[in-house]
Amino acid sequence: MKTSLKTFLADLYEIDPSLKTHEAELIPLVEKLLASDPAQEPDTEFVKRLRMQLQNRVAELGSPASAGFSRWLYAFGGAVTAAVIIPLAFVAVNNMKPTTAYKQDGSALFSYSVKEEGKSAFGSLAGISETTAMSRNQSGGGGPVGIDGGMVSARPEMAPTAPLSETSNANDVMVDAKMIAPFPMTKYEYVYDGAFPELTSTVAVYKRITASKSVPFSALASSLNLGNIDLASFAGMNMDTVSFSQNKPYGYQLNVNLRDTSVSLDAQWEQWPQSKCQTDACFQAERVKLSDVPSEDQLIAAANAFIKDHSIDMRHYGTPSVDMQWKRDYDRAPNKNDAWIPDSIRVMYPLVVDGHNVSDQSGLPFGISVGIHVQSRKVMNVYGLMSRDYAKSDYAGVSDSQQIKDYLGKLDNYAWMPEADQKDVKTATVTLGEPVMGYSVYYRYTNNTNEELVVPSLTFSIKDVQGGDQFFYRANVVVPLAADMLKEQMNGGMPIPIDGVRAM
Amino acid sequence: MDAAELAHITSCQSGHLEDFDPLYLLHIDAVYRYLHRRTLSREVAEDLTSTVFLKALESIRSFNPSKGVFRAWLYRIARNALIDFYRSHAQKTVSIENIWDLASGDVTSLVAERSIDAKKLHEAMKILTPDQREIVMLRVWEGLSYAEIADITGKSEGNAKVIYSRSIAELRTKLPSLLLLLLFPHSL
Numbered sequence: 001m002k003t004s005l006k007t008f009l010a011d012l013y014e015i016d017p018s019l020k021t022h023e024a025e026l027i028p029l030v031e032k033l034l035a036s037d038p039a040q041e042p043d044t045e046f047v048k049r050l051r052m053q054l055q056n057r058v059a060e061l062g063s064p065a066s067a068g069f070s071r072w073l074y075a076f077g078g079a080v081t082a083a084v085i086i087p088l089a090f091v092a093v094n095n096m097k098p099t100t101a102y103k104q105d106g107s108a109l110f111s112y113s114v115k116e117e118g119k120s121a122f123g124s125l126a127g128i129s130e131t132t133a134m135s136r137n138q139s140g141g142g143g144p145v146g147i148d149g150g151m152v153s154a155r156p157e158m159a160p161t162a163p164l165s166e167t168s169n170a171n172d173v174m175v176d177a178k179m180i181a182p183f184p185m186t187k188y189e190y191v192y193d194g195a196f197p198e199l200t201s202t203v204a205v206y207k208r209i210t211a212s213k214s215v216p217f218s219a220l221a222s223s224l225n226l227g228n229i230d231l232a233s234f235a236g237m238n239m240d241t242v243s244f245s246q247n248k249p250y251g252y253q254l255n256v257n258l259r260d261t262s263v264s265l266d267a268q269w270e271q272w273p274q275s276k277c278q279t280d281a282c283f284q285a286e287r288v289k290l291s292d293v294p295s296e297d298q299l300i301a302a303a304n305a306f307i308k309d310h311s312i313d314m315r316h317y318g319t320p321s322v323d324m325q326w327k328r329d330y331d332r333a334p335n336k337n338d339a340w341i342p343d344s345i346r347v348m349y350p351l352v353v354d355g356h357n358v359s360d361q362s363g364l365p366f367g368i369s370v371g372i373h374v375q376s377r378k379v380m381n382v383y384g385l386m387s388r389d390y391a392k393s394d395y396a397g398v399s400d401s402q403q404i405k406d407y408l409g410k411l412d413n414y415a416w417m418p419e420a421d422q423k424d425v426k427t428a429t430v431t432l433g434e435p436v437m438g439y440s441v442y443y444r445y446t447n448n449t450n451e452e453l454v455v456p457s458l459t460f461s462i463k464d465v466q467g468g469d470q471f472f473y474r475a476n477v478v479v480p481l482a483a484d485m486l487k488e489q490m491n492g493g494m495p496i497p498i499d500g501v502r503a504m
Numbered sequence: 505m506d507a508a509e510l511a512h513i514t515s516c517q518s519g520h521l522e523d524f525d526p527l528y529l530l531h532i533d534a535v536y537r538y539l540h541r542r543t544l545s546r547e548v549a550e551d552l553t554s555t556v557f558l559k560a561l562e563s564i565r566s567f568n569p570s571k572g573v574f575r576a577w578l579y580r581i582a583r584n585a586l587i588d589f590y591r592s593h594a595q596k597t598v599s600i601e602n603i604w605d606l607a608s609g610d611v612t613s614l615v616a617e618r619s620i621d622a623k624k625l626h627e628a629m630k631i632l633t634p635d636q637r638e639i640v641m642l643r644v645w646e647g648l649s650y651a652e653i654a655d656i657t658g659k660s661e662g663n664a665k666v667i668y669s670r671s672i673a674e675l676r677t678k679l680p681s682l683l684l685l686l687l688f689p690h691s692l
Contacts, residue, residue, distance in 0.1 A: 008644065014669065037645045038544060039537035046550050047532055053554065054528055054561055058521045061562070307508060314508040315526045349508075352529050 005031060041197070041437075047355040112316050112388040114206070121393035122207050122453065125444075125484040185425040186468060190408040190477060192432040192460060196401040203397035203481050206353060206390040206439075208452035210260055247271060250378055261387035267373070267380045288341040288374050290330070296322040298377070303347035303370035306379040316388060317349040317367050318357045325364075325475070344371040344380045351388065353454055356438040363459045363476025366441050390454065396483040397456070404458065404479050407490050408432070411477065428468035432460035432477060440478050442485070456481040513574055516564045524561050531578055532557070538582055538646060543589075552589055556582045576648070576655035583656060636671035643668050 005027065013020050242256045251271040255264050277283045294302070299322050307314060323346040333339035350357040350365035360366045368384040398404060435458035444451045460477040480486055509530065515523035535556055540549035559581050567577050632640060642653045650668070654661040 034644065037541070039541045039645065040546065040549075042533060042536035042550070042553065043546070046553075050532070050550075050554050050557060051525070051528060054524065054557060057558060057561055058524065061521060304508060308511055315512070315523060317508075317526075319530065320508075352526075355529055355532065 005034060008034065043198075044355065044437075051355070113390070115209070115389070115391050117391045117393040119394045121391065122205065122451075125205065125395060125453070125455075125482050126488040186472070187425050187427050188412040188430050188465075188468065188472070188474075189427060190411050190430045190432055190460075192405065192408060192435070194434050196404065197435065197437045197458070199399045199401060199481065200397050201399045202394050203456040204354065204392050205395050205456070205482055206392050206454035208454070209389040209391055210387075210449070210452075250376070261389075263385040265382040265385075272373075272380075273376075288343050290336075290341060292374050293341065293345070294372070294374070294377055296324070299345055299347050299372050302372050302377055302379065303349075306370060306382075312368070312382070312385065314349060314368070316352055318352045318365075320347050320349045320370075321365060322347055323364065323369075342374065344373050346371050349384075351454075353390070353439050356456075358439045358441060358454055359457070359459060359476075359478065360441055361478050362474070363440075363461075363478050398479075398481045398483050398486050403486060407479055407486055408460075408477065410490055426467065428472070429466045430462060430468070430472075430474075431464040431466075433463040435460045435479075440480065442480065455485060509574060510569060513564065513567065513569060517567070521561065521564075524564065527560075527574065528557055531575060534575065534646065535578055535582055538579060539586065541641065541645060542586055548589065552582065552585045555585045559585070572655040573652060576652040579642075579646075579648075579652070579656045632671055632674065636667055636674070639664055639667050640671045 009023070009027075238258075240257070240259045242258070244254045244256075245268050246252045246254075247268070247270075249271055251268040253266050253268045255266075257263070275283070275286055277286055300320050303320060306312075326340070326342050326345070330336070330339045330341060346369045348365035349368045349370070350359065351367035352358070358366045368382065370379055371381040371383075372378070373380040438457060438459055439454045440457040440459070442453045442455055444453060458479045458481060460479070462475060462477070465472055480489065509527065512523045512526050516527070532553070536549055536553045539552045539556070540546065543549050543552065556578060560578055567574065630637075638657065639653055642648045642656065643650075648656070650661045650665045653659075653664045653668075657664060659667070
């Protein structure tokens with residue numbers, strides 16, 4: 001982790017405050033010094049190799065739990081008998097001790113595993129951007145949304161040209177690039193002139209395996225007498241979901257979904273303080289103020305404490321960060337009294353795959369989110385707890401950086417618009433920062449279900465925007481490195497022409 | 505050190521060494537970069553990184569969370585691994601501070617587009633004493649806190665801060681020539 005320019009300058013000024021008057025000259029010079037760091041990132045293959053070496057060493061050392069070291073390597077392996085599953089499920093829920101939820105053979109009710117498949121095992125990756133709104137081109141406005149109750153999603157990204165009222169925010173205004181003009185039109189040109197990380201001709205793509213856990217309902221029905229219906233008379237039923245409520249102040253509701261193997265935790269609202277306001281004055285008095293918002297360190301500490309208290313398994317998740325996107329909206333609002341401040345703020349723990357953090361398509365962390373209630377500072381919800389069983393398959397990668405530059409050149413391009421109408425479109429330049437290699441999540445809608453694909457990607461941060469307007473909401477640009485997907489996205493995701501909309 | 509990291513460490517120390525995996529994932533990049541900066545060789549940095557993590561795995565029970573953070577403990581192992589490496593490669597006596605000079609011969613092994621800047625920077629940084637250079641590198645490039653730097657170098661936190669401050673002051677007085685060197689390497 002490099003020291004930031006700000007910290008570096010602060011150190012300089014501590015020594016000689018008079019240097020502050022030369023800040024304009026110092027900044028480019030110090031930036032150069034920081035940028036001259038000779039260090040290189042470790043090779044991905046090396047990271048994998050050493051990881052395997054360490055796992056082998058653990059086995060040699062004969063850890064009492066060494067059998068469990070590779071437990072996340074095992075697929076769950078089909079049906080599990082109710083006699084085993086149900087007691088374990090309840091032990092897991094009641095005690096929230098992940099280690100007690102494991103079966104004796106080392107596999108877990110909810111697990112983490114990676115299963116190697118042959119090349120291109122998931123079929124063509126082309127067409128993903130068109131088959132589901134969640135995976136359209138990032139300028140398409142759809143963005144990732146929560147599915148199946150357990151997935152963590154970033155806030156939808158507003159179309160770069162979307163209108164925004166002074167007091168609204170990206171959550172309130174869902175604007176799709178398919179909106180029909182007129183609305184403020186700006187063509188953003190994305191520029192990146194720096195170096196690229198090493199690109200490879202083959203990339204590993206992961207697909208989440210969502211085999212539901214089959215738990216016969218009869219195992220539960222025989223001991224549960226409802227009085228007005230014989231549950232045991234329904235042959236062949238499986239238990240899909242289980243809900244638990246905690247009836248005490250600030251209690252929780254916990255939902256276990258065995259169909260998609262996820263657990264979500266929400267406030268049990270009957271047990272949390274509710275507003276009794278009937279007037280606007282009352283609402284104004286109660287609304288969240290900026291001074292109520294805990295610091296990022298406090299939010300992370302609260303989330304970490306909750307995770308520790310409830311033994312949430314974080315072994316496959318990275319360093320947490322706070323989702324502060326709301327602050328950007330707040331800072332832009334001319335009237336701070338009307339500006340929106342959320343009543344809960346998310347702490348995000350990114351899923352780690354192959355040593356890299358996973359993001360959503362807007363470049364924000366994808367994994368487990370812990371929502372902290374701003375005013376009570378208590379954890380309000382936890383999403384993203386789920387089995388992380390993946391199949392892994394090699395696909396052709398994007399090895400030519402020019403292809404990535406071509407893609408960037410086509411982002412937010414209004415080529416679909418008749419030339420005559422383009423005269424009112426102004427142009428802005430977006431300078432991108434050095435890309436970070438990682439993974440991002442895409443969804444493919446097929447056979448009436450959404451398949452989750454984790455694809456190697458480059459994430460470019462937005463370094464500078466010149467000539468843009470206040471409606472530019474993109475925080476990052478994520479470029480998939482699977483050749484089929486990049487090709488598809490380069491040609492897809494365009495807004496639907498007006499005629500097309502009228503015909504619908 | 506956050507609660508999740510501490511939980512993994514505690515779990516490892518109680519015998520569940522499988523929990524070393526997230527610790528590895530959390531620190532591999534930083535440890536590798538630390539070693540690469542001081543060896544300027546991908547091959548050597550990989551070898552030493554392997555050594556560091558294997559040693560850390562085997563001796564994690566000796567880590568005391570109340571006496572420092574895990575990252576600083578890993579850097580200390582890395583520092584010792586570096587010294588051992590240079591000692592076993594024809595340098596019979598070597599201190600961590602002199603490693604900068606020893607590594608200079610390998611600067612050209614950096615990727616082409618970065619090698620010139622790195623080489624010039626390598627020379628420019630020699631205006632600092634080895635002791636100062638180590639602390640500046642830990643602070644500027646590794647982004648470590650003074651407490652962590654103190655833990656790694658064996659100095660007090662106050663002493664580490666003073667050395668860093670003096671180093672920056674010295675860099676500042678020689679800033680024009682240093683930065684000219686960095687900004688226009690081809691013209692010199």
